[in-house]
Amino acid sequence: MKSKQKIKRKRVKARHQKPSHFGGGLKPFPAWGKLVAILGMTFASGLFLLVSVSAYFADYAGVTLGFNIPTYYFTVDYNSNGGSAVASEDVKVGESITEPTPPTRTGYDFASWHQQADLADTAWQFATNKMPRQNLTLHAKWTAKTYDITYNLDGGTGTGGNPTTYTYDIGVASFAPATGKTGHTFVGWEDENGNPVTSISKTEMGNKTLYARWTPNEYDITYELDGGDNDNSNPAKYTYDIGVSSFAPATGKVGHVFTRWEDENGKPVTSILKTETGNKTLYARWAPTYEITYVLDSGTNPQDNPTQYAYGTGVASFKPATKANNKFLGWYDHPTAGTKITEIPATATGTQTLYARWVAGYTVTFRNFDGTATVLDPVVVESGDSLTIPDAPVKANEYFLGWAEGPNQAPRPSTSGVVTPTSTLYTPSQTSGVATLNVPDQSYLGYKEKSEHELTNITSDTTLYAVYYKGLKATGLADSAKPKAQDFIWNNAIWRVVNMVERNTANTRLVVKVSALTAEEVINQLGFTLEDGADVPYKEATQENDLRVHFQSQDGATDTDEETYFFNGPSDDGYSRSRLKTIIDAYYNQLADQSAVQAVTLNTPTLTQYLTVDGTNGFIGTGSTYNNWRWPQDSTDSNRYRHYRDARFETTVGGTPQAFALSYGDIHGVLAVPTAPGNNNVRLLNFSGTNWNSLWLRSAGSIYWNAGYVNEGNLYYSGGVNQPLSVRPALYLSID
Known part of the structure; x- marks a missing residue:
């Protein structure tokens, strides 16, 4: 912008104190420029001066010169250096410049104004610097913004020396991987929306949070079988944070039984924890097996009694054999004498022969209401012995009321509706869920109740039949053919x-x-x-x-x-x-x-x-x-x-x-x-x-x-x- 010079012209007049020198009249002073040069002064504009010039010009002895100094304005321009525009301003020479509102610039903070275009000079001080007698251009200085970078390591321990801040117009070219998460491999950095982050561009702004993403490591499992075969269900690999909950035993080594898996240090291995790392080698350990022979004396051996045992394992217990009208006394190591055998210790070796020993007795059988199925294992007692009567198995939405002496003997009303008790009901010691049912309710069932909860002086085989009553949620639709079939128990009443x-x-x-x-x-x-x-x-x-x-x-x-x-x-x-x-x-x-x-x-x-x-x-x-x-x-x-x-x-x-x-x-x-x-x-x-x-x-x-x-x-x-x-x-x- 061209400078604009405004000059207010004032009349300059000299007052003649000795008019005789000027012929009695005022005359123009012809030596203004010379006077200024002689005085060597710069006058502030707008001042009125009275100057005695007799000391400088002999011809004007006794003359005082009065004159006005002109007022000058020059233009201030602002170069924002990429920021928003700032308007120019005309300022009076010698006065302060009013500081404008700072410009703005994306990614930068405004710093200061400078006279030099290279910004190498001291910043312009609006409070003290004055407007010169010439046009002026001030140049904006900027500082690029800096933002924080936060790292969410998700269990890792290091950021790989990655920067904690970045600057606008510079950004970050790349990031090093995170480190230190046990059992995992670093996959990459992501933002809060799951988008991959590999760099920060020059034009990005704002604080950043980077999230480390990992994948659990997978490790190999090797099996040393020592002549056996591995189970197909045993895994060939395991994954960190999952591990292996259990291993199936190896099989197939002739004359041996598998005992356990071990590691290279001989320690038992039953699983791999979630927190374990590294490849694993499991070693199959075996023990020789020995035969078990049972001499039953016409009895029957349960199918789940073992026929072999292994050194280091043995047998913890044996199931009893059964024989009609006989009570099983136990397994012995001799047909008529010897020691009772309840287990085979882990240190035992060699073939074992077990002899069933019996005494004549009677069997108590526990069956369902109509006698079609056994609900508890039968018990054999010696002649004349007693037996505490157990509770029957729990049935959903039904109440166990006791054991009847005969099947299907819950009474049904005759044509006249009369019910006659026909069977003794052995009630349990505590009737499940209906202990407060009163005697008339159970008398209504048609049973002759027996207060004892045991069979005494047993001299014959006995069968008891479980009697249940339905609960409310087991009732279902009524059966018109069997009027009593829709009876049920609710709120401790039938x-x-x-x-x-x-x-x-x-x-x-x-x-x-x-x-x-x-x-x-x-x-x-x-x-x-x-x-x-x-x-x-x-x-x-x-x-x-x-x-x-x-x-x-x-x-x-x-x-x-x-x-x-x-x-x-x-x-x-x-x-x-x-x-x-x-x-x-x-x-x-x-x-x-x-x-x-x-x-x-x-x-x-x-x-x-x-x-x-x-x-x-x-x-x-x-x-x-x-x-x-x-x-x-x-x-x-x-x-x-x-x-x-x-x-x-x-x-x-x-x-x-x-x-x-x-x-x-x-x-x-x-x-x-x-x-x-x-x-x-x-x-x-x-x-x-x-x-x-x-x-x-x-x-x-x-x-x-x-x-x-x-x-x-x-x-x-x-x-x-x-x-x-x-x-x-x-x-x-x-x-x-």
């Missing part, structure tokens, strides 16, 4: 599936508790004490734990209305406030596991609903109040039994999880009983052999003081609500 098909939702079954509720099963939830006596509403004490309930209101025993089914009139359902429901709720609330219980709606009718069947009022009586109603007693009346047949009162799935008393609708709907109640055998509701073979229904009976009930599988509709009957809760359960 339950029975009473419907043959799924109800409402998949795998949902209606079930009833096999044993009637006892006082012990409900007392902790009732909040009051049960009392003995035939007239007490809750308990009749023919036995200590009996529980039989009057189907009445909870309000007391003196109110006459409590002798009726519908306690509070046509809007009452007869069940919700009953002692029957109180007992069932108390039992349900103490169940440890309620997870399989399904929500239900009981559909329990009020009197108004109950008496209106198919739109017809089916009851007759002397008045319209609830304690006068009754159903027709004439067998020809078409209204008879309509309340029993009404499907509206069947329990349905969906509502509230709970236990409940069965209704006529439940029995008719799921068990397909006849269309009229009264001495109709329902085999699945026959609980002969249990504590009480009866149960209250929640349905109204034939007249206002009666309710429905079942006894020995027969249906009735004339149970007085103030009479005591047992309680069996029902549930809808989800069964796998």
Whole structure:
């Protein structure tokens, strides 16, 4: 840029102090240039001077010269040397230059401004340097940026002398490999995205992290077999960080048995650790073998007793032989005398002969329920000896209840439903998972229980048959041909599936508790004490734990209305406030596991609903109040039994999880009983052999003081609500 000179011209005048010398007037001073030269001064622009010139020019004695010095501006240019542009500026001569905002340049930091293009001079100081009387160019000086390099060695120990920083416009030409990771070979450097890194270019910027990548080393395994053959499964190589977990034995050396693998120092080798390195040589070690002969005396030797042994190994133990009606006493080294042999020590050599020794005895065999398979090894005992009875093997989702004396002797109900105990059941010392099952439950199974847990004075061969009961998750679909086949154990009680098909939702079954509720099963939830006596509403004490309930209101025993089914009139359902429901709720609330219980709606009718069947009022009586109603007693009346047949009162799935008393609708709907109640055998509701073979229904009976009930599988509709009957809760359960 060309310099720009701005001159402010001022009038210069001399004042004549002695006008006589100038003829009385002001005259121009002709010697300005000469005066400046004489003074040898540089004047700051814009100043007004009064100069006495008489000392320099005789002709102007007594004359003072007054004049203005002109103001000058020059241009400052900036050479950014590759950086961003900086605007030029006009600056007054002799003043400071305002420092501009530093330029920017990719990969560099700005350092300073210089007058010399080669930047060899001292940096321009804006605070002290002044604008000269000429144009000025300042040149930018830069410093290249430096960035860090970090190395992630992934278990290595050295970076190979690689740089820890790099500079922009220089970069890094190459990297040396990492070193020091045991059992691995360096593969290369990578960035955080897994991309290979071999250099850093001149134009790259930013800190860098390089990740060492390795591959585990592979080493050779050599086998020295000493006349034998190697197993094909033994590997020829191994890899660091994997190793070898085990080696198969060598085979094939005649007259010898393989003992172990060793290394070159004689140390046993059973594996190669993950952390080992280097090629390996394994040496097969052998020992001579010797024959074992068994003299059985008509007995049978187990197949897994060895026929050979090796020096250095021996035999740790022998299995017993078996012989009908004989007890095995052991293996001996002589037919009639000698020493009992239980092992062959590792230091033994030579052929060995073992003699089976016997004493007459009897065999106890343990078989499955139908006798088709052995479930435990048989035991032979001497005549008159005793045998502690073991537990049977554990079976998933089933409970071992004991050993029966005969096969297939779990009772099945006859046509009448009566169960007669036929076989003794030897119960285990602790019944697995169901130790709290009460005696009536197991009596129901039809067994004569034996409290002893051993066989005594054995004088003949004996076979015991394992008796299991299914758990909830083993029940599956019911088998209508074998009514008892769908009994199962849940919450330490036996339950029975009473419907043959799924109800409402998949795998949902209606079930009833096999044993009637006892006082012990409900007392902790009732909040009051049960009392003995035939007239007490809750308990009749023919036995200590009996529980039989009057189907009445909870309000007391003196109110006459409590002798009726519908306690509070046509809007009452007869069940919700009953002692029957109180007992069932108390039992349900103490169940440890309620997870399989399904929500239900009981559909329990009020009197108004109950008496209106198919739109017809089916009851007759002397008045319209609830304690006068009754159903027709004439067998020809078409209204008879309509309340029993009404499907509206069947329990349905969906509502509230709970236990409940069965209704006529439940029995008719799921068990397909006849269309009229009264001495109709329902085999699945026959609980002969249990504590009480009866149960209250929640349905109204034939007249206002009666309710429905079942006894020995027969249906009735004339149970007085103030009479005591047992309680069996029902549930809808989800069964796998």
